Amino acid sequence: MKALTIWQPWATLIMAGVKPYEFRGWPAPRALRGTRIAIHAGARPVRKSELADLILRLRSTESWSTALKPEALAMIERWHSNPFALPLASILGTAMLGEPKRAYDIVSEFGAKLNDSDRDEHSNWAWPLTDIVPLEPIQPAKGAQGFWDWRA
Incomplete structure (x- = not known):
């Protein structure tokens, strides 16, 4: 199965x-669209400043800029108090990878009128991830950039 490393x-x-x-x-x-991929939490430590930024944005009129559902706020607030609670360097589960969409086509789902991201070169494409299946227990894995092969 292909895996994708994503930071916490x-x-x-x-x-x-x-x-x-x-x-x-x-x-x-x-070749990967419409297939199940493994979601790997990267080894990079969680940055409290990133969590604090997300909290501020989720509490503001700019919450759409996070592309997160409102329920994310309580989780992120807990992790801000204890960022070590998030697992690193592990396969967390799997998801179905959908047909990519242009980011500016999906921002209305989060309450925005347009994509005014200053990270435009990093977020041009939105990859839908559905049918989430958590892995229990999570599996330690080194990971890699891009897609890589993971054996369950």
Whole structure:
């Protein structure tokens, strides 16, 4: 199975169903669309400043800019108090990778009129992730950039 490494807290937010899209600068590979992929939490430590920024944005009129569902706020507030609660370097579960969409086509789902991201080159494409299946227990894995092979 192909796996995709995603930094925390984003990987756990995907598994919780409150981050419906993974954003990348390119469309997902055609061969993987419509297939199940493993979601891997990268080894990079969680940055409290990123969590604090997400909290501020989710509490504001700019909450759409996070592309997160409102339920994400309580989770992120807990992790801000204890960022070590998030697993690192592990396969968290699997998801179905959907047909990529242009980011500006999906921002209305989160209450925005347009994509005014200053990270436009990083978030041009929204990759839908559905049919989330958590892995219990999670499996330690080193990971890699891009898609890589994981044996369950």
